[in-house]
Amino acid sequence: MNGRTVLLINPWIHDFAAYDLWARPLGLLILGSVLRMNGCRVVLVDCLGARGHTRMRPGGHGRFRRSIIPKPGVLARVPRHYARYGMAPEDFVAALREAPRPDAVLVTSMMTYWYPGVFEAIRLVRDHLAGVPVILGGVYATLCAEHARQFSGADHVLTHQGERSLPLLLGELWGEDPAFTPSPDDLDALPYPCFDLANALDAVAIRAGRGCPYGCTYCASRFLCGGQRLRDPRAVAEEIGFWRRARGVRDFAFYDDALLTPRDHCLALLEAIIKEELDVRFHCPNGLHAREIDHETAGLMRRAGFVTIRLGLETADPCRQRSTGGKVTGDEFVRAVTSLRRAGYDPGGIGAYILCGLPGQDAREARDAVRFVEAQGARPRLCEYSPIPHTRDWPQAVAASPFPIETEPLFHNNTLLPCRSDRFTLEDYEEIKRGLNTR
Ligand code: B12
Structure with missing residues (x-):
């Protein structure tokens, strides 16, 4: 070629x-x-x-x-x-x-x-x-x-x-034979992304693994990426070191589906990053698994340079937590926030995603989740549910949505609150959001 x-x-x-x-x-x-x-x-x-x-x-x-x-x-x-x-x-x-x-x-x-x-x-x-x-x-x-x-x-x-x-x-x-056809399952065999082509290299996105061990009913990670595969933590730290030293990049966004899982991989990654002594900042706009955050992880995250923390809570309702995949419980969330605060994180900077407008969901559930997050001193961040083909919730979403989401992907737009109903209207959503903005 x-x-x-x-x-x-x-x-x-x-x-x-x-x-x-x-x-x-x-x-x-x-x-x-x-x-x-x-x-x-x-x-x-x-x-x-x-x-x-x-x-x-x-x-x-x-x-x-x-x-x-x-x-x-x-x-x-x-x-x-x-x-x-x-x-x-x-x-x-x-x-x-x-x-x-x-x-x-x-x-x-x-x-x-x-x-x-x-x-x-x-x-x-x-x-x-x-x-x-x-x-x-x-x-x-x-x-x-x-x-x-x-x-x-x-x-x-x-x-x-x-x-x-x-x-x-x-x-x-x-009509040529490619010399290099790596398996997407062998993440350590893949080259670094060609961020050198970007004309302003102000931040780099990075992944320490692909896929997620959970199979949450609203998420397409399993369909898109398959099961979880991990990179060698030292190789991830080296990549971060490369962008920092060779290109002066200070900000990194993790795009992992499950960055903190499994625990031993996450601890090894954080330790490898700390060892590199890089003076960098990490951002996690994609929700983190709160279950994995305890005193030790939180302390290491702080030392490694994690600044933007978003936890994937989604709901505070124990039944819904179990039925959507069981990735976190209320107690685990409380422990995560307490550990992050003890590690020195400003509570207002700890964001917690709350899913709004799941098929059949009542607005009361989102209001309860907001109160629960605020009671821990963390900051609720509303996420309107986007129905996604090939997820376990998809058939229910198709049945519940007032829009023809099966034939027109424009109706997956989260802004529409695509699975809104009498129990969770757009007005409910706006009201919950206004409540957050005025606090
Ligand atoms: C990182 C991420 C984000 C980042 C932004 C990423 C970005 N680039 O913009 C953030 C955190 C901001 C984000 C936000 C949201 N996200 Co998001 N996000 C992801 C995540 C975890 C990874 C995507 C990614 O970059 N992967 C990394 C690379 C390696 O993979 P990739 O880009 O897919 O590329 C591979 C293949 O796709 C393919 N490929 C890619 N391009 C090409 C081109 C060619 C020619 C070929 C042949 C192949 C190919 O090969 C690549 C290498 O293997 C995915 C889940 C997932 N596992 O994919 C969800 C996902 C895409 N997000 C999703 C959702 C719902 C959202 C939000 C709406 C959440 C919310 N309610 O607020 C918001 C919307 C943001 C907005 N502005 O409107 C949904 C998709 C929804 C939809 N209807 O499409 C996903 C699938 C997660 C889920 N719930 O299942 N997201």
Whole structure:
């Protein structure tokens, strides 16, 4: 594959709201590095990169550039602005023109309901790079594969992890044998993501493992990633050290589905990071498993440089905790918060995610969870439930939702509270949220 050029595209977000909470196209950049190992030249157009922001805060999160666009027809009655988040389309076209003509274009995708931004990118690639094969992959492409095949305009849709399947497909298209087709199960064999292509390296996303030992009914991790696999903790610490020393990166966001599980891996990771003496900050925008946090873990997290802590509580109702997968109990949550506070964390900085609008859920349950979190001194963070195909809750979500979520992924948008009902209305949600904002 020597001499081949591949263009990676991280498309826009089309949504009612979006804020950059350390959102980086980690999967796409790992694939870019795999293709480099195969001799390809790799170029990146990141709609959500430096040119896609109006304001970046120190620490690597910030405001995306926003332009209001017409709502897709099916969302016409939603009384909110709809916008394209990320770089101006003119800049996107200019970037396509400036890049060397590629032998293939790879487009990634994240949330299922963000597909219009993906389609827009593919349309522009088709207009400006006629004849170049376009391959689509990522979370939307995996969760809504048929929808993507039918409507995206891509030549090929690859589902699930692409480390092996992508070089094999490109090999077929180009009539060449790829030299490097790593298994996505052997995480220590994978190269570092090609973050060097990003024009502002203000934060790096990292994973110490993939998958999760739990199988929560509302979560698609099992379908997307398979069972849990772990990286060698020393290799993770070395990677962090590499970005810190070679590129001066101070902020890192962990994208793990289950960073703190199992305990011995987590302790080894924290100790390996501390040993590197790096002066870095870690952010965990994806919820952590509170069950694993005790006096020892909390102390090590503090020493290692963990600053943004979000715990995945979801609900304080013991029945719901058990029936959705049993990942945490109220007592374990209390112990986690107490341990974090003893380790020196400011209670207001300990966020706890609370799921709102699960199929059949009563608003009272979310209100109780808010009170429970506040009683521990932590900060409730509401998360509107997004129904996800291939999860165990999906059939119930389809039955409960007033929207046709089975045929139209736009209705998975969490902003709509897609499984709202008389027992949990949008007004209930707004009222709970207002209550938090006024405190
Ligand atoms: C990290 C993460 C986040 C980060 C942001 C990530 C980002 N880049 O923007 C944060 C914490 C901010 C976040 C927020 C949310 N998230 Co989230 N998140 C994840 C998580 C845990 C990992 C995604 C990831 O980056 N993986 C890392 C890389 C290695 O994998 P990857 O990108 O998928 O890439 C691989 C493959 O997909 C494929 N691939 C990728 N691109 C391409 C391209 C080609 C051409 C090919 C061939 C292959 C390919 O190969 C790659 C390598 O193997 C997933 C769960 C999961 N396990 O996927 C949920 C997940 C995507 N999130 C989800 C949800 C629900 C949310 C929230 C709505 C939660 C909420 N209610 O607030 C918010 C919404 C954010 C918003 N702004 O609206 C859902 C999806 C919902 C949906 N309908 O699509 C998921 C699946 C979790 C779940 N509950 O099941 N999230």
